[in-house]
Amino acid sequence: MVPTPAAKLRSAPLRSTPGPRRLLDLRTLLYAKRVTAVRWSADGRSLWFEWNATGRFNLWRVRADGGWPVQFVVSDEWTHLQDPSPDGRWVVYTQDVGGNEKPNVYLVSTAGGPPVDVTRTEGVGYHSVHWLPDSSRLVFAAEREEPGAYCAYLLDPATGQVVRVAGNERGQCAWVRTSPDGRWLAINRTHDYAHCGVSVVDLKDGGERVLAEPDDRSTVEAVAWTPDGRLFVTSNRNPQDLEAAALLDLDGRVTWLWKSEWETRVAAGSPADGRYLLVEDEAGEHRLWLCTLAGDRRALDVPGGVLTAAQFSPDGHRIALVYESADRPPDLWVVRAEAGEAVQLSDSLVGGLGPEDFVRPQRVVYPSFDGTPIAAFAYVPRGARPDGSLPAVVYVHGGPASIHANAWFPHLQHWVSCGFLVLCPNYRGSTGFGRAFQEANRKDLGGGDLRDVVAAVDYLRSTGYVDPQRVAVAGGSYGGYLTLMALAKFPEVWAAGVAIVPFANWFTEYEHEDPVLQAYDRMMMGDPVEDAELWRDRSPIFFADGIRAPLLILAGANDIRCPVEETHQVAEAVRRAGGVAEVHVYPDEGHRFGKRENQLDAFERAARFLRAHLGEPTGGVS
Template sequence: MTLRTVLALGASMLAFGCAQTQESGPVAPLQQAAPPVDVETYPAALFHQTTSYSLGASSGYVFSAKDGDILASTDESGIFNAVTLDETGAVTQLTQSNDDAIYAQSFFPEDDRILLTSDGGGDEIFHVYVREEDGTLRDLTPGAEVRASVVGWRGDGEVFYVQTNERDPETNDLYAYQARDYSRELIFQNDGKDIAGLSPNGRWLALSKERTNADSNIFLVDLFADEPAQKLITEHQGDIAYGVYDFTADSETLIYATNEYGEFNQAWTYNLTSGERHPLIEADWDVSYVFDSPTGRYLVSAINNDALTELTIFDNQAGEEVVLSNIPDGEVGQVRFNRDETAIAFGVNTDTSPFNLYLAGLETGEATRLTSALPEEIDESDLVAAKIVRYESFDGLEIPSVFYMPKQASAETPVPALVWVHGGPGGQTTRGYSATIQHLVNHGYAVLGANNRGSSGYGKTFFHLDDRNHGESDLQDIVYGRKYLEGVEGVDPDKIGIIGGSYGGFMVAAALAFEPDVFDAGINIFGVTNWLRTLQSIPPWWGSFRDALYDEMGDPAEDEERLRRISPLFHADQITKPLLVIQGANDPRVLQVESDELVEAARANGATVEYVLFPDEGHGFQKRENRITASEAYVDFLNTYLKGEPAQQQEDGGEDIAAD
């Protein structure tokens, strides 16, 4: 078979952190297929010709001081670069990289200099740059192995903060940079905790530390003290997860997350002077984030409501919510305030349309769309909105899932299907536009995004059900995803595959190795295949997460037998179904050798395996040309092995190529 080049399912796999989920309602009934609808099928190029936008950081100046232009990053050129948009949506290009993605962070407060970040080909060694007003770039954090990020600005605009691991690869120290000349001062030498927030006046530093994957703490440091010391403010018994949302605009209060009082993260306040605590936001789902506007007039918050983020902007002065109009139903996010807090920029993402940017006045809430992310050549009515479904696993546990049914499917014309496995451990498949999923669905593949036990968003009990049980009970949740699909009207029960990236890629390989008769084909995108090696090769900047990760997955020095048992590499002789493996050569999380060895072992067993290596990508692919070729490759591979369409096949069952 000719070999394909493929896109990653997302940049994040091992996104370790506290996340929860809820007890669901009744199991959803099996889907009944609607009457089939003829739709135009589109090439992957059109789905990925969508122009992605991301606004500058919420902790920075996103609106220019000079003319009010909006700072953003966009991949309109094929890879992310920094741009500005005016109030009509007109774009001005600020950077022109063709190789490494560049992400806009913040304007300077008094001029049009800009803070940027960029890594090298997806290696995640991010540096902080200044773009001068003449367009030249200056690296503020040089060093081949130095990894840095922007923390934010002091309220007076004279100082910005950067964290960097230049002193110790395993931890981040905090530096204060003078805006006028970039001179800097080390203001906090870290001991392995995470820098979680800094008050606007520059006095209070919040640190977080995971003790286990279920238990964490918050520490405060008074940087104005003669001898700054860390103060534990979350002393507790048992397993409770704490996290930092933000400091209030007046620098008097810390807003933090805790799951102490139930299944979900609530937002609480801690008064920095008195130590008094009060609940701020309680919901039947996790509170995703909370932050003040720069003056404190507005409070922005969001909850993760059954795989869809619901946002609220509350006007403290008026005592009421800001109601936004002229926007589609969907997920509203990335709210950024202009300098005088009369307007906001934000984005809206729906299942059938990518993230578009909007501008709205806060007095009326009336919004104007600034971007058109979906190509005109795509009729949005041909695309499919997701449904939330639930199915029972082997032990009766309900598995919440995001389901897409092709419009051309019916009982008389059933379609093949895929179980889509998200990254993690601890990730979540959510609602919203995915070029890859919409391309698959448009070409006649039903997709079930299964949130197996261990997924975030459904309560802490659900989240921890897979601890030290990865590749076992959670794998059975995925197996039962196939059983669910077999009963869905409009799905061909004999043509069901599995696809996943990162931890989801591990689950693909595990399914084909440990349940070799369940799925008919699999696509493994930079998935872990040897947990012993992966846990031993954690990048140094993950030092603060190592204990929590070992607590969840196991310590390779102590749990070798179990980690070997769940690692697909050591059981690849059981893989018999067609497999497509995708890998980025610069991946620091799942090393290339993970995929190399799985491919070799499965082929030795006689399995048909295709392997595509991107020499210029890491853990999640940044270049549009790669993503386009990738999605076409998914469909080509699945057309051959699920639909049974003829394709030219290699006699040896596949070969390696390096994607250009």
């Protein structure tokens, strides 16, 4: 049994919300919009944010005291908000092509006008872009010199001159941020995308000082500077082995800020007085605390759900939040730090829908094959009765270092409204449950975590609601991989499967990855030569002849994480063995489907597929 704080949770019997079931139109659900990032203007009078009100994630601006949002960038591609300039003249954002994750850097004047590509490269990839405090230059992480080698650079947007300020010898530059006085550049360095260390570069003389060396067992990750030149960090280098919020001095000294049974992190720090917003993550439910460096704290009154993004205003008196839950899409709010009152600045639900129309998930805990408690969220159709007749879907999150939280999933709400009970397990390897639980899948991907997913069906059977002959498995990315593994290794359990942007073959996946992802795979799965037997055993492509349930695969043609060739490999293998494998590839998408019409098409296909192979609910719902 793996130790996890989920053992503290109590699991009440499943229950359904009384009342008749109402089918929620998928198109209407997907027209509910999403805010994904927010930044304050330099004067604190307005906010910049990413929003897909038009069906594309573009750049918008709204007054901080309310008003009608104004679209500032119009693009068919996803525009990723980075940073408004401190002098108030510019906003910088990044934009890729067709979801290929190789974005360039663009500037747009706050007075209006066309955006300007200030990097003018192809196939490079720029990330973590920010202004220096004097607005003279931009700092960013990029793979300008070789693919997968992320270094830190300074760019003069007026001349186009680029200067490298930190290489990748000590680890890839994953996040960069200058200190308030402009002297220091903080860098999160990683060798494997799973563990971070922190260093600072003196921008005066170029010297680098390591504050926390990256290793392959723990992490220290900087998130923001304090006004006095220290760093807020999240780290699991503590006796509790939980990720926790801390302060990191420039001499490497760590001061822990909070002790909790659950993982904590600093979501934002005030540039004015050092106050900070702390998130306490209780198995996918967030509690927010406004804290001072002196140790005072006050809970913010927010409904159940999760925080997506946050930033303090320049004067420190207000906090911009992007908050979401299963019954509320991600929206932009401003909270007054002193009074706690909140003003909603975006309204992403469409007419005719309110929070009362959605099913709120119930947090449950079930035992896995070895007794490890697995926390999950269960979505029970409205009016359901425990007569053993409901079809169900076990929906598997990606990552694997991620978590299914009480967040906005419109396709899950549609499936539940169709009459499917949906269970979303946080299998071993998920974040939020401590280091031991997160690392329990090392050298065992597609092993214990897969059995956690299969154990979900035993739990569903025990509730009395579900017909065990009508259970499907579905998931995206690593969740798509586990979907394929579940169908191949436990074919008797499943009636259907939906794999979204999956991979199927560890060997070919590894061959096409960048060096950092390859390092992650070696850490998690061993060496592809020395541990070839394990790699083969955990590649569903070699067991595709065992997939008996009908399979639907949805993929993006420009996916650099799980290349579309992985989809074609496994589909062809299933068909050769006489199985059913439907495939649809979106030519203008990558690893995430960002265009609304593609999201609609993908989730409509999935819903039709599930209805066709699980059948309509019979008797289990009113």
